[in-house]
Amino acid sequence: xxxxxxxxxxxxxxxxxxxxxxxxxxxxxxxxxxxxxxxxxxxxxxxxxxxxxxxxxxxxxxxxxxxxxxxxxxxxxxxxxxxxxxxxxxxxxxxxxxxxxxxxxxxxxxxxxxxxxxxxxxxxxxxxxxxxxxxxxxxxxxxxxxxxxxxxxxxxxxxxxxxxxxxxxxxxxxxxxxxxxxxxxxxxxxxxxxxxxxxxxxxxxxxxxxxxxxxxxxxxxxxxxx
Numbered sequence: 495x496x497x498x499x500x501x502x503x504x505x506x507x508x509x510x511x512x513x514x515x516x517x518x519x520x521x522x523x524x525x526x527x528x529x530x531x532x533x534x535x536x537x538x539x540x541x542x543x544x545x546x547x548x549x550x551x552x553x554x555x556x557x558x559x560x561x562x563x564x565x566x567x568x569x570x571x572x573x574x575x576x577x578x579x580x581x582x583x584x585x586x587x588x589x590x591x592x593x594x595x596x597x598x599x600x601x602x603x604x605x606x607x608x609x610x611x612x613x614x615x616x617x618x619x620x621x622x623x624x625x626x627x628x629x630x631x632x633x634x635x636x637x638x639x640x641x642x643x644x645x646x647x648x649x650x651x652x653x654x655x656x657x658x659x660x661x662x663x664x665x666x667x668x669x670x671x672x673x674x675x676x677x678x679x680x681x682x683x684x685x686x687x688x689x690x691x692x693x694x695x696x697x698x699x700x701x702x703x704x705x706x707x708x709x710x711x712x713x714x715x716x717x718x719x720x
Contacts, residue, residue, distance in 0.1 A: 495537045495612040496590040497656070498582035501525055501545040501553070501598035502571030513549045514704060515598045520717045524704060526556050527601035527717075533560060534605035537612035540590070543598075544569045544582045579681060580668045586661060592616060593664065594656040595681055599704045602713055607697055608656060614695055615658035621690065622658050623682045624697035625651040651694050654701050657681055663690070 501515050515525040532538050543566060545553055550568060557566055569585040571578035579595055586593060592615050594608065607624060614622055628650035634643040657680060659667075667684035670676070678684055682692045700716055702709060 495535075495592060495594060495608075495616070496540045496542070496586055496661075497532055497538045497594045497596060497608070498542045498544055498569075498579065498586075499528060499532065499596050499598050500571070500575055500578050500582070501528075501543055501549070502575070502578045513546070513552075515601075516549065516552050517710065519601065519704075519710060520714050522559075523552075523556050524601045524710075524713075525553065525598050526559065528596070528598050528603065529556065529560055529566075531601075531603050531605050532596070532608060533563065535608035535612070536605070537609045538594075539564055540587060541566045542569045542582050542585050543567065544571045544578045546571055574677070575680075576668070576671065576678060580672075583661065583665050583668065590661050592658065593661050594658045596656045597703060600655055600701055601704060602716055603656070603697075603701050607701065611656045611658050611695060614693070618693070619660060620693055621660070621663070621682065621685050622693040622695050623680070624654040624656055624701065625694040626654065626697055626699045626701070628652055629699075652699075653680055653682065654697055654703075655680070659685075 516523050519527060532541055547570060569582050572581050594611055611624060628647055631647055632645055632650055633641045636642050664681060667688060670688060671684055676687060685692045704710055704713055
């Protein structure tokens, strides 16, 4: 399985002046935890690390600290997550038929989750996302912050990564996005707009995305429990 790790973010919502993936977490950079889990996966055979040039020397230092039993290739990212994934798709080896996309900020993903996503993608050929059932009651509101709807909680899932796709189909979806001017926050949304099926694969709520300082504290606590 080929894996693209999107690591081209910033630290704006974290209140940091650098890429949040370079911030320390339990004694090592946040990105090191993400990479270590992917490298421990039995199914991942190639990793493309999509980032920005300003972070490259720091990322190289992280890679030198890890045991790289498989190829890890640097890929120059774009000006958005969507553009960065497109850059990653263009950099895949010619033999790549399926790909997992993972946000570098989901540093608590475990090797077992990468393996389950790989197995499900290869066995069905259908696109999928890791996700967790929503436990809160969700309210839809209007522009005046008034509630307009309460969607049935049983139908709601919180999207995570990894997300897995057939490579050529995902490339087609990104090409449609360019032609139509679509801007989305994850790759599954492109498939949804095109009417292509995407399955959910249940994952742990601990597979959180580090966005705020509170998330960083929670991640540290979860790592201590491990």
